Amino acid sequence: MPNCLLVSASRWHPSHHYRPKPKPGSLRILHAQPNTGFVLPLALGTSLVLLLGSASMHSLALHGRLRARIDAQQHQRRDQLRSAAMAFAAQAAAPGQDCLLAWGSSDWDGLNRACPTADVKALRAGQVGETRWRLLDWQPNGEQAQLQLVMVASGSAAQLPLRRTDACFQLHSGLELLPAVDVAIASPDEAAP
């Protein structure tokens, strides 16, 4: 069998580098090569690289989509807080509320006699759309005021600037998100459905 290749099963050793030249006409026997068994580790390594590479790229893509969704939710949260501030401004424009709005919200409880026609409850909490909001703080400062409120369901809170016009407080651009407030702990009666 002239084309047949016989491979020895013997283990490779450095001393096997030297092999006497076969005599003409004799059967050539190839000893085991030093690269025996390299295919399987190579295949495993290649597979590992392929799978890890594609998995990491996929996780990057998922992260990008998640970030886009979080951005969209952030916009919606800001819209909700602006809506609540608009509702507060509507309540603040009601007759008799001016008496309270000249003071910070921490002083309102002591102004019952001074402001008999004011509706404190309407300023402290309300509902806009399907979600309830609650006032955290109101601080007037001349013709301007800072309003802090929280959405009861999500706990997201914000501070918004308002400016007094002739008849009411007008909402201005510039909404600053505040750390989320746990409304259930801060005021359990508001969190209850």
Added chain:
Amino acid sequence: MTLAEVLVAGVIVSSSCCASLQVWSQTVQTTQAARDLVQAGERLELQWLLSRRWLAAAELGCPLDPFALEVGLDQALPREAGISRRLAMDPNREGVWLTLEHNATGLLRRQLFTAAGSGWCSSSRETSS
């Protein structure tokens, strides 16, 4: 290198290639979806800011008329393809709800505008940016 070794290696490599191709295909789809979402959000944000600016500067009388408001808004800002816009009166009649929705992705922007908060019904009205 035996035949069995080559066969096992072939099976491993082909399996991982197949799985990797599937993951790459999903990666392309996810990336495309994320890109669509970002672009939709940017288009919606632009329309949102323009609408808010127009509403803030609008000369309105009280009580509010959402139909007249919508007609005025449509004339000032033609509707963009793929984005639906609605103006509806609040059930408590506190103001009007502006709703913008990106039809393909379902992204939604919605805000209440009250006359007091927008400065529409005061005698010396000022506009917010």
